[in-house]
Amino acid sequence: xxxxxxxxxxxxxGKTTVATNLAAVASRNSIRVAxxxxxxxxxxxxxxxxxxxxxxxxxxxxxxxxxxxxxTGCGLCREICQYGAVAVVNKNVLVFPGLCHxxxxxxxxxxxxxxxxxxxxxxxxxxxxxxxxxxxxxILNIGExxxxxxxxxxxxAAVDADLLIIDSPPGTSCPVIESIRDADYVVxxxxxxxFGLNDLVLAVETVRMLALPFGVVINRSDTxxxxxxxxxxxxxIEILAEIPDDxxxxxxxxxxxxxxxxxxxxxxxxxxxxxRLLKG
Amino acid sequence: MGKKQxxxxxxxxxxxxGKTSIVASFxxxxxxxxxxxxxVDAADLHLVLDPQVIRSESFSGGKRASVITERCTACGTCAxxxxxxxxxxxxxxxxxVEKTFRIDPVACEGCGVCSWFCEDDAIxxxxxxxxxxxxxxxxxxxxxxxxxxxxxxxxxxxxxxVRKEAMNLAEERGIGLVVIDGSPGIGCPVIASITGxxxxxxxxxxxxxxxxxxxxxxxxxxxxxTPAMVCINKWDLNPQVAxxxxxxxxxxxxxxxxxxxxxxxxxxxxxxxxxxxxxxxNGCSGDIRSVWESVSSLMQST
Numbered sequence: 001x002x003x004x005x006x007x008x009x010x011x012x013x014g015k016t017t018v019a020t021n022l023a024a025v026a027s028r029n030s031i032r033v034a035x036x037x038x039x040x041x042x043x044x045x046x047x048x049x050x051x052x053x054x055x056x057x058x059x060x061x062x063x064x065x066x067x068x069x070x071x072t073g074c075g076l077c078r079e080i081c082q083y084g085a086v087a088v089v090n091k092n093v094l095v096f097p098g099l100c101h102x103x104x105x106x107x108x109x110x111x112x113x114x115x116x117x118x119x120x121x122x123x124x125x126x127x128x129x130x131x132x133x134x135x136x137x138x139i140l141n142i143g144e145x146x147x148x149x150x151x152x153x154x155x156x157a158a159v160d161a162d163l164l165i166i167d168s169p170p171g172t173s174c175p176v177i178e179s180i181r182d183a184d185y186v187v188x189x190x191x192x193x194x195f196g197l198n199d200l201v202l203a204v205e206t207v208r209m210l211a212l213p214f215g216v217v218i219n220r221s222d223t224x225x226x227x228x229x230x231x232x233x234x235x236x237i238e239i240l241a242e243i244p245d246d247x248x249x250x251x252x253x254x255x256x257x258x259x260x261x262x263x264x265x266x267x268x269x270x271x272x273x274x275x276r277l278l279k280g
Numbered sequence: 281m282g283k284k285q286x287x288x289x290x291x292x293x294x295x296x297x298g299k300t301s302i303v304a305s306f307x308x309x310x311x312x313x314x315x316x317x318x319x320v321d322a323a324d325l326h327l328v329l330d331p332q333v334i335r336s337e338s339f340s341g342g343k344r345a346s347v348i349t350e351r352c353t354a355c356g357t358c359a360x361x362x363x364x365x366x367x368x369x370x371x372x373x374x375x376x377v378e379k380t381f382r383i384d385p386v387a388c389e390g391c392g393v394c395s396w397f398c399e400d401d402a403i404x405x406x407x408x409x410x411x412x413x414x415x416x417x418x419x420x421x422x423x424x425x426x427x428x429x430x431x432x433x434x435x436x437x438x439x440x441x442v443r444k445e446a447m448n449l450a451e452e453r454g455i456g457l458v459v460i461d462g463s464p465g466i467g468c469p470v471i472a473s474i475t476g477x478x479x480x481x482x483x484x485x486x487x488x489x490x491x492x493x494x495x496x497x498x499x500x501x502x503x504x505x506t507p508a509m510v511c512i513n514k515w516d517l518n519p520q521v522a523x524x525x526x527x528x529x530x531x532x533x534x535x536x537x538x539x540x541x542x543x544x545x546x547x548x549x550x551x552x553x554x555x556x557x558x559x560x561x562n563g564c565s566g567d568i569r570s571v572w573e574s575v576s577s578l579m580q581s582t
Contacts, residue, residue, distance in 0.1 A: 010295065
């Protein structure tokens with residue numbers, strides 16, 4: 001199985017467009033494909049792949065549960081917690097689940113049994129099939145701050161496939177790391193504008209720090225200045241594809257249609273990208 | 281209320297809808313405001329505003345564990361207690377054992393549980409530097425911005441810090457408005473940027489993704505009881521979806537601040553390191569002006 005993560009520093013550069021078209025085109029060329037939507041804060045892959053959801057399940061994380069009357073007020077739980085998620089007032093433990101990272105420290109140090117491991121739901125997984133593509137998406141509940149546990153569970157739910165496509169969230173911080181850290185290859189999607197380039201440089205630093213092989217797709221490649229192409233050449237970064245700005249593609253996207261279905265030529269663009277990505 | 285300064289936060293749910301371009305134009309139109317770039321892991325506002333840094337500080341949002349190799353006895357307790365798969369048995373040898381444990385700084389969540397349970401006192405648990413933050417002067421007023429280190433955690437804490445410093449600066453200089461450039465998504469940095477703010481402007485685009493993400497962000501602003509308005513950017517790319525967004529926004533009780541037409545001048549302005557309203561007077565600049573007017577008049581009336 002080859003795991004390809006689609007990422008970008010800047011949002012809105014075309015990650016989901018690239019990820020969903022790759023999945024669709026590869027599956028039509030008899031490759032077994034699984035698509036994982038790890039952008040769990042704003043998952044959009046389903047709008048384009050339109051999967052039949054066959055299974056839903058909650059994403060639970062560990063949090064401390066309090067057994068009344070057991071606390072002696074020793075304060076060890078408060079002492080070990082780095083996140084301010086537990087407080088002790090007059091032999092009573094108060095838990096703030098939204099701040100908890102699930103490290104298990106508090107219930108491990110509790111000597112009296114006042115704190116025990118319990119579960120809290122922070123989102124859900126949805127699994128199904130979109131044509132021939134195996135589809136998994138994670139959805140973070142509104143108001144929840146921490147997406148990495150949902151992302152972790154999306155990845156654990158992946159079935160076996162020849163090609164695993166991971167649609168990552170934008171940025172360079174923990175949700176991105178969680179999405180791409182065990183990928184075989186990372187595709188960084190950018191646009192050739194000053195904002196796009198600035199964020200591409202950050203994304204390149206990120207994948208280099210994780211020592212992951214990567215290449216760049218320049219979307220709307222004819223819209224900006226030539227600086228992104230220059231940067232890639234100077235840094236010896238492979239440009240996997242340049243996709244010109246095309247109103248037909250933008251309109252198809254706005255309606256939730258795949259570029260490879262809406263405009264004939266794009267099937268070939270993504271087919272050759274699939275071929276390149278499977279080569280390693 | 282008690283606070284004289286008002287905070288306006290621009291977010292989008294979906295990335296790339298034009299948040300930062302709108303913020304840069306607002307900065308030019310406001311006359312006097314403090315800007316805060318709270319998109320701390322992919323900050324772009326500085327590219328347009330050309331800030332001259334007058335103060336820079338390092339940011340430590342948490343701690344990080346590391347194995348002190350010479351003390352490690354390879355007992356494996358750290359790996360057993362770690363919930364984040366951050367401990368691996370592939371560290372260098374020492375005088376006692378052939379292999380020691382090692383902590384992956386990227387996977388480490390900074391909980392310190394390994395260090396607490398280590399009987400050999402072989403795990404150092406100290407403050408981690410997660411990023412930097414700056415106070416700068418720009419042609420449109422002062423600006424607070426930051427850079428989260430690559431692959432770092434605690435973006436929410438850094439966002440809160442940037443917001444707090446921007447408010448302090450506004451108070452110090454007698455400036456009534458703080459304009460905040462937020463980050464995409466609905467997670468920790470976004471929550472940290474909108475809680476307690478006076479107004480949120482959601483910049484969306486007329487696509488099915490834009491609409492889907494707008495509805496999630498609308499739920500979020502409602503969850504945190506922050507007043508919100510909507511700006512439909514590039515509305516003429518798909519007028520049909522744009523009017524659907526207007527309809528849905530209405531149902532959610534969100535006021536439409538205005539629509540901005542698609543205009544290639546936005547990219548050209550960016551390349552010239554200018555906000556769109558500085559770059560040209562016609563085209564989408566007029567649309568952005570009227571969005572600004574409706575946002576600022578609503579804020580003044582509250």
